Every structure is written in structure tokens, then in C-alpha cells.
Amino acid sequence: MLSKLIKYEFRATAKIILLSWAALFVIAVINYFAMPWTDTGSSLGASLALGDAIGAVKGTMQGILFFTYVLSAVAVAAMSFVLMVIRYYKLLGDEGYLMFTLPVTASQHIISKLITSVVWNVSSLLLVGLSVFIVIGRFDVLRAIPEYWRSAVEQGLQPGLWVFCTVVFVFVYAVSGMLQFYTAISIGSHITRSRIGGSIIGYIIVYIGSQIINGIGALILIMPMSSETYIYPTYISSSAGMGSTAGMVNSIVLSYFITFILVGLAIAIPCYFISHYMISKKLNLH
Amino acid sequence: MTPLLRCQNLSKQFGAFHALYNLNLSIGRGRIIGLLGPNGSGKTTLIKLANGLLAPSFGEIFVGENKPGPETKKIVSYLPDRTYFDQWMRVHDCLSLFRDFYEDFDTAKANDMLFSLKIDPNALFRSLSKGTKEKVQLVLVMSRKAQLYLLDEPIGGVDPAARDYILQTIISNYNEEGTVIISTHLIQDIEKVLDDVIFLMNGQVERFASVDAIREYEKKSVDEVFREVFRC
Secondary structure: OHHHHHHHHHHHHHHHHHHHHHHHHHHHHHHHHHOHHHOOOOOHHHHHHHOOHHHHHHHHHHHHHHHHHHHHHHHHHHHHHHHHHHHHHHHOOOOHHHHOOOOOOHHHHHHHHHHHHHHHHHHHHHHHHHHHHHHHOOOHHHHOHHHHHHHHHHOOOOHHHHHHHHHHHHHHHHHHHHHHHHHHHHHHHHHOOOHHHHHHHHHHHHHHHHHHHHHHHHHHHHOOOOOOOOOOOHHHHOOOOOOOHHHHHHHHHHHHHHHHHHHHHHHHHHHHHHHHHHHHHOOEOO | OOOOEEEEEEEEEEOOEEEEEEEEEEEOOOOEEEEEOOOOOOHHHHHHHHHOOEOOOEEEEEEOOEOOOHHHHOOEEEEOOOOOOOOOOEHHHHHHHHHHHOOOEOHHHHHHHHHHOOOOOOOEHHHOOHHHHHHHHHHHHHOEOOOEEEEEOOOOOOOHHHHHHHHHHHHHHOOOOOEEEEEOOOHHHHHHHOOEEEEEEOOEEEEEEEHHHHHHHHOOOHHHHHHHHOOO
């Protein structure tokens, strides 16, 4: 049943997200061909200095196009997130009359929406990143990555571990961020008759809770700090090889990642159980 | 034999308002039952509780031997009093969704009924009129071989000419080992298909009787009795 729910979620959201991706791609390509670095001597400043009216118009157009690109990139990054929040909001509205009468569990509802949202949100962010390379036309930077990687390893750093931690970090925060909204919407539907107003109040409650957990996480990170070791928690220093600068950098990066991944989990886990409880035991479709 | 639907001291409160209050009810199999009452009497609340769309404030409700959950949803076919399909869906997508999730869904039967009602399976659901949307949802609900059909105002939004077809659809397509519960205000229209009626008043059962008994002992139609009981 979970796979069927996921299929249904993707079908319900694919059209609008894929269209937004296509629009961003087209705008990025147009920007690449319109930008000053694709020809010479046509930047706005140079054109004004020469008193070249056509060049000034071209420069203005480049500015407008670039502004359009930035707006599109922000919209694409935000759209999938907002869309997936709306999907959950609708689940607790009229659409719930269909979805909650299907023979599926509350966990399957939440997990199907989480998987779909993580896939769309992370893909959208990657696409925005890719679009930057399209606009500046510098794919050679990507080709240089193996060289940077080798260099980092030669200096005793652990880029593989950093990448792994980054992937886990992004995954945990994508899940945690979405679950905070799910919890807020679930709580909100019980607070007031106005679901939007209730969801806002719910989000304030969830936000305060998450900030308390974040604060505790920051304290855990900072408390073991000492002047000799600069900044890292003691639970890392014993196992991370502190004999060199690279070892210290590895240790600091790892300690931050571990702490904030744990903080993300500490927020996500209660949010999941609250959302689950609300829709399995306290469902209240008006 | 375990009743198909059973309520024990069931109550549902919305703030200070008691939509249902200490309701006890036991419904068996093979019946077509009218759930009747004025606005706010608790008809929709009872149906939502049976579907797990609301949680009881007090008391319990069982479908078969289970409280509402994935197991009961396999055997309950529910038509709500609103449209619930997403904007992107075409009629055939709605059919696919039912086929995917309900093992008892009969696609051929659904397509036959759509054809009889002259509804294009390729039409976008959002482009249909309100009445046609309700017909599509009724077709889907009645194309299941469920044990309990819960129909909330199934004929409220359609023209009088379509009502007979819909009632005929209900009678000729429900699983005869199951039970159909129809909530409606349009008593005259459905009276002829009912076996029993439940009158709900202020969240409690005022009367649960067979239509034949009402006609025999009171010498009146259900509609006339309803008007007497609920006279303002």
C-alpha cells in the first residue's frame, strides 16, 4: 500500500514541479547566452562609458534577465517545499475524506508524503545548484572536483566522510523540516475552527519546541570547548586523530555534523509521533 | 452473529455541542437503512465516526469486530457529502485509484455504470458539474463489493430525473450480504427502497423500526411520520 500511496503522491505533484524545473532550465540557458561573459565589451558599465545606447539597453535587459533567473531559482527551491506542505494540509481537509477511508495506516500516509517531499525538495535544490553552473557557464569547476578531492586527501582531510555527513544532514533536515509543518497542521486542526489560523499557532508551538532542542544541541557542542583544543566536543577528540591541523579540522567538522544531525533527529522523532497520534487517534475532519 | 455496525454509549462533542450523546445502536446484515433526522441531529457525525474520520469523545464504535481502522476500511464503502478527488485527476484516474486500493472494486461494473450515465472516463474531474461529480463518486462507491455502504446524502445534489437512476443503482449494485445506510433529507424519494429507518434526534436514536412496521401500525408513510416527529 505504501508504494501505491507514493505513486499517487508523485502523480499528484509531478506536473507542477516538472514544469517549474523546465521553466528554470530555460531561463538559465537564456541567461547564459545573454550574460556579459559570453561576449566581450558589452557590460552595462562599459556601454555607459562609451555612451553606447544599444549597449545600455542590452545591459539593462541582462539585469532584468538575471533578476528573473534569481526569482525563478528561489521559486523552484521554495515551490516543492510549499507544495508538499499544502498536500498535507489538504489531507486534513476534503481530500482526507478519500485518503483516510483507504485501507492504509497512519504511518503509511506520513511516510509516503515524507518520501515524496524529500525526493522533490532535494532534487529541486540540486537543480537550482546546477542552474547556477548553466548561467555562469563554468562546468570546468565540476571537472576540477577530483583534483580538489585528491588534494584534500593528501592533506589528511576526509572529504568522503564530509560528503557522507552532508548527505545524512540534508536528509535529516529535509525530513525534520517537513515533519515540523505536518505537526503544526495536525495540531492546528484541533486548536481552532480556522485551520489556517490553527496551523500558524501550531507552527509557533512547534518552532518554540524546535528552538529549545536546537539550543540544547548548541550547548552540548560548545560546553566541552577548551582553549587548547579550540572547539570540538570531547566525544570526538578521542577518536578523530588530533595530532595534526587536518585532524583538528576533521574533528571540528565531524562534531558539528554529528551534533546537528542528532538535533535534527531529536526534532523529527517527536514530530513524527505527534503527527501519527493526531491522525490515527484524534482525526477530526470537519 | 456479530452486528455489522455497533455503537456503545457513543458520544461526540464539538466544544459544548453534543453531536451524538450516549448513542447505542446495533445494525445487522442484508438491510437498506435510512438514517433520518433534521440538520444537526448527528447523521453525518455518526457516519464519519464509523469511517474513522472523527474520533469519539466517549464510548466506542465497531464495524464488525473492529474499531475503525485499515481492516474496517477494507469492508466499508463510503460516499461523503462532498467531492474529494484532486484537481489533476481524470475520471479514469479515479477508477485506477479505487482499483489500486480496494480489492473488492469491480472496474468493469464501474465502466458500465459510467457508460449508462454518459460520463466520459477521460474527462477531467474538475471540469464536471457538481451533480456529475457526485454521480462519479457514487459509481465508484457502488462498484465495490463491500459489506457496509455508508452513503451520506447520495441524491442531494442531483436532479430529480437522476435520483431514480441513482436509487436503482444502489439497489441493484449493493452486496446483498451487506448493509446500506443512507443518510438523507429526501425521504419521499428513498422511502420505497428502505427496509428500516433510524430517526436521530439531538444525537440520540429516537426510533429504529422497519418501514413495514411503520406503515402497518401507524398507517402512515415514513415521510409523514418523520414530519410529525420532527415538527418545528
